[in-house]
Amino acid sequence: MLRFLTAGESHGKGLVTIIDNFPAGVKIDEDFINEKLRLRQSGYGRGARQKIETDKIEFLSGVRGGLTTGSPISFFIKNKDYENWRDRMDAFKAVPEESKIHTPRPGHADFAGSIKFGLDDIRNVLERSSARETASRVAVGAICQILLKNFGIEFASAVLSIGGVGIDSAEIPGEKKVSELNSDTFFSIDLFDETNRQNIENSELRMPHPEYEEKAKAFIDKMKAEGDTAGGLITAQTKGVPVGLGSFTQWDEKLDAHIAMSVMSVQAIKSVEIGAGVKSAYLKGSECHDSIYYEGGFYRKTDNAGGIEGGMSNGEIISVTCAMKPIPTLMKPHLDTVDLNTGEAKKAFLERSDVCAVPAASIVVESALAFSICYFFLKKFGGDGLAEIKRNYEGYVKK
Numbered sequence: 001m002l003r004f005l006t007a008g009e010s011h012g013k014g015l016v017t018i019i020d021n022f023p024a025g026v027k028i029d030e031d032f033i034n035e036k037l038r039l040r041q042s043g044y045g046r047g048a049r050q051k052i053e054t055d056k057i058e059f060l061s062g063v064r065g066g067l068t069t070g071s072p073i074s075f076f077i078k079n080k081d082y083e084n085w086r087d088r089m090d091a092f093k094a095v096p097e098e099s100k101i102h103t104p105r106p107g108h109a110d111f112a113g114s115i116k117f118g119l120d121d122i123r124n125v126l127e128r129s130s131a132r133e134t135a136s137r138v139a140v141g142a143i144c145q146i147l148l149k150n151f152g153i154e155f156a157s158a159v160l161s162i163g164g165v166g167i168d169s170a171e172i173p174g175e176k177k178v179s180e181l182n183s184d185t186f187f188s189i190d191l192f193d194e195t196n197r198q199n200i201e202n203s204e205l206r207m208p209h210p211e212y213e214e215k216a217k218a219f220i221d222k223m224k225a226e227g228d229t230a231g232g233l234i235t236a237q238t239k240g241v242p243v244g245l246g247s248f249t250q251w252d253e254k255l256d257a258h259i260a261m262s263v264m265s266v267q268a269i270k271s272v273e274i275g276a277g278v279k280s281a282y283l284k285g286s287e288c289h290d291s292i293y294y295e296g297g298f299y300r301k302t303d304n305a306g307g308i309e310g311g312m313s314n315g316e317i318i319s320v321t322c323a324m325k326p327i328p329t330l331m332k333p334h335l336d337t338v339d340l341n342t343g344e345a346k347k348a349f350l351e352r353s354d355v356c357a358v359p360a361a362s363i364v365v366e367s368a369l370a371f372s373i374c375y376f377f378l379k380k381f382g383g384d385g386l387a388e389i390k391r392n393y394e395g396y397v398k399k
């Protein structure tokens with residue numbers, strides 16, 4: 001069973017990741033991984049930290065001569081910002097009382113994390129709950145993508161809207177009467193279409209529709225000026241997944257359920273929809289379900305199911321849409337909180353932070369999707385080495 005673990009603090013020495021049960025014989029493309037890491041650090045609205053660091057993966061084990069060996073893969077991603085935090089993050093130096101944080105930020109892990117672990121310095125929570133950890137997850141997702149590329153499986157992601165600016169399918173049901181909705185009402189986009197792909201690549205917000213770009217940037221600028229933050233809507237897709245990954249036979253074997261967990265576990269993601277998702281509730285059965293056709297192969301004309309039926313891939317594009325909430329650390333004291341030690345009313349503390357990280361989060365969501373697909377791909381075709389997996393795969397798809 002493919003699995004991974006991550007460790008590391010936001011301002012510690014770096015992130016350590018172990019991937020277990022990854023097959024041997026997969027050619028690792030470091031540039032591909034580093035490019036995904038770069039994309040996770042980019043995007044309009046990021047904070048100053050992203051300028052300090054350019055993440056690079058450093059393999060510690062499991063890769064030799066450019067190929068995976070079948071042993072656990074471990075890798076390190078250095079926190080270049082550590083130099084500025086060495087004193088405060090040292091493993092043994094005493095933490096000065098005056099540097100301790102006692103005022104939890106609403107919307108972050110600070111409140112419950114401090115109470116749960118009995119910690120008297122919120123920094124011990126925020127360092128680990130921070131989205132710095134997503135660098136590890138992006139590298140894991142990239143490694144999964146490298147394996148899946150051998151089988152023609154591709155991934156893509158994009159930002160649909162920022163703070164409601166852009167294509168926001170969630171607004172449509174509110175604007176239209178339910179009786180007016182039909183299968184054409186809803187936004188759907190093919191991220192593998194060449195124009196969309198180019199637009200996403202050229203956009204600082206990773207938006208496929210250039211007409212929304214300037215308005216969305218203006219919204220981010222406004223949030224910045226007000227010391228506020230912005231969330232948005234993200235979509236991620238995968239193409240080329242064979243029929244039958246996941247299973248209907250047990251609740252925890254379902255592909256959609258696994259994807260939902262992977263994606264929801266990304267910091268600040270607050271909803272996960274597969275295909276038409278919430279919009280399915282507004283459609284009639286005859287409008288919602290994707291009729292099946294055959295012409296040398298099975299196909300559908302619509303993909304409201306988002307490529308998954310009964311917990312299994314059905315051969316269509318798998319599409320996930322999710323909402324990212326606005327970042328909880330604000331640059332002005334808008335939010336009320338209390339001192340955890342005294343109960344005294346305070347304003348939430350301010351820490352250098354992103355105004356908007358939706359473009360970065362789209363890369364993380366794509367990576368989370370890649371892990372789930374890889375997990376089920378190896379479950380179905382699994383072998384210890386790539387050649388064996390290829391035999392299993394070909395035996396199945398050719399039958």
Ligand SMILES: Cc1cc2nc3c(=O)[nH]c(=O)nc-3n(C[C@H](O)[C@H](O)[C@H](O)COP(=O)(O)O)c2cc1C
Binds near residue numbers: 047107268364
């Ligand atoms: C790519 C990315 C960057 C983020 N950057 C920040 C940030 O700079 N400041 C912040 O407070 N939260 C940031 N967040 C969100 C928090 O990590 C997240 O809200 C927090 O861990 C609480 O988890 P929850 O929102 O899932 O409940 C970021 C999230 C992602 C995915």
